[in-house]
Amino acid sequence: MEVVSQLKRGISRQFSTGSLKKIGSFSFKRQTSFDPRLTNASRFLFGRQSSLDPNRRSPAVPENLDSTMQLLFMACRGDGKGMAELLREGIDVNSIDLDGRTALHIAACEGHVEVVKLLLDCKANIEARDRWGSTAAADAKFYGNVEVYNLLKARGAKRPKTRKTPMAVSNPKDVPDYEVNPTELQFRRGEDIYKNTHQVAKWNGTKVVVKILDKDSYSDPDFINAFKNELSMLLKVRHPNVIQFFGAVTQNTPMMIISEYHPKGNLGSYLQKKGRLQLHQVLRFSIDIARGMNYLHECKPDPIIHCNLKPKHILLDAGDKLKVAGFGLIKLSKISPGKAKLAHPISHMNKLSLYMAPEVYKNEIFDRKVDSFSFGLILYEMLDGSPPFHPSPPEEVVKKICLEGIRPPLKFKSKICPSDLRELIKECWSTNPMIRPTFAEIIVRLNKMHSDYSKQGRWKGTFKLPWYAISMLLSIANATTF
Template identity: 65%
Template structure:
């Protein structure tokens, strides 16, 4: 049993040193005697990480150093490495101390010995299978540290063993000067495995794996970081995603902002989006349309009620509405269109923002580049609800571009081709109000939710909802209950 425990300990420490368990490393490796929550002083071994932006005064007179009290085995090992005490390091390793144990900064004994230029200690640690490419919290490798401090012999030994020395000039537009200012959502890029797929356009999410879990990743390549507009759009989307939390909104996982390329990571939905499902299945029965419409309305209402300023989606369409495994719809794509705030309730599309004028779900105010308010989302919602009930886009088979002109410039609305008795008249009336040309006449989403609930109640009494609808997953209600107990990560495709 003791041998098994030691193996487990070594395995965990080894993963810490490679960064694969970075998010948990602070819990397991924190030393009580040096816990910054109890003591603001940082124990220094002398030279620090080559990529640490905080320049502390190094201790060069190692003859004056003595072993501090209350050091645990990990810190003891690193201290001996800093002194160049080969015998002391060897004794600790023989006693079972893991050669890849790390301190609060993710530094191993090999990092420390490389910084100080202790050749024999480096050789000993390498002979004991020290991780030659371990990275500290700033991403610095052992080889980079040896090179930075001019320890040529150590550097040559490491390079001969195939060690990597990352460039030290990687500074992103969002890099912080103080590592303590690194945002909590920051992910280790080494934990992300991005699948390079053909056909992925710039500005779109693609499938990746984060510590074995499927996620969706939007990547901003290094060359685009020189474009202020690209950086501003990235920051804007990241700010909104980080801010919102709702069951009917896409879930933000984290981001990479301190390394290239910049990335935004969100949950992945394997069931795809509403546009694909509509194309495959056609129109929905009233029961299904009502339930899905409520999911959309609740998500948008949450955005509109955000304080101090409402979040206006501006690009609500089936492609930006995702299906999850638990039977819920989740709204995505908000934050992709940058706005210029005119007042707390009024906005305009920011100069230079590209607008797709073939987007049939677009409100006339956006199409005409006018000042607008949150009612533009009610307009888009009405068009989406129309498509769910009719099974086709407005004015089909005309092209989307022609349909947009009819709706936004000529103020025409598509006919309801499905017989009126096929769905509740109150639902058609709601659609007519949502896509009114006059923004002031459109209902708010809190009103939309109230009316949809009332329609559901009336339809239930009249027998409209007697048949439980079925989505591709077999038992939606059972899956919905399961989803409320356990969060899942699913597929995401968002068009820019």
């Protein structure tokens, strides 16, 4: 009889049957509206919609409500007593529907002052954003609920300055497949995400890198076009030696690009710590870079010219595999198949990039061989342990390389830089693009070097055992002789 009475109470309060879970004795437990097992996985609309919702939809009440939906429905009706009872039973005050809307959003839209006070007293997130980036304060102001708006403002609410992103779609059905709900990203506590920077976050339990577009950039067409261009490039590529794209936030502010996390940072910082690399590591790293660049250059119908290849844009994963990143940051104008030019004057990019090909610096027409030039300088840095002409000022180095045609001396011993590797570097940074090899040719030559030197025993001494390991092996060998 006790079970029957509990069932009756549950049905009268419009709990969905899927919300019944047996834990010891029969009890009702909240079921999230995101549960994929729900058969009625459609958006439930309560009264007025988000002020940023591109489509005004008529309110609808579902036949079956789980506890989250019931909380939102009571917020729409202004049923403070019913909400207080649900909250006492442990319902999360910040529960959201499929549009990311909380009870506070809905109460603010409807102008229920007492309900808003109740929710705030129960620690409702006053800055929670729905899938369009709207907050409760923004919705209250949009619908003219002055008292609610003033209450929220007095409690510290801030109305978003940007109501729509430049990439917002008018129809929710047109939201891109790669779109990520920003509420799923977990940043470090107290971190200001409104920065044009890269930050580490957790997404679905996995560490990712999030590139965030600064909020002041939304009115600048150049920044927005650069963001779109980088996003379009990342959507095209998938290769073990190219950075992996996970998703993006384009319908909410701030706009973000989400990619894989590399715990060891970039090649530039790695070289600063390690200094000069051994030959076997130089060849292995070079092959990784060449494979990633060759994939970009072989993309159809047009090659992806990096145009800004440098150690900072080469990332190391946990297994010391290198991955090319940073492509698509510079907007190019297509001149002909395989030929391009900077879309903007050189003042719009970093003039002090030490790895820039002379054609790029002089704003001339160029092809994918500009990346081979940068690759030659990166090869030199891995062998030397420091950038070309270090520690000369960057502006002097750029003039030497791009205008005067001077190259850093290859004063390496043959053990550090064999003649065939020395010849490859010279060809890569040649002033004549026709002499520079393609990355397909570079891969063949590097693989041959790696094979030849390993056969010749050039790796001798690379894998030396520490003294304590040797002594342990000797003791084991002596013990087995008796």
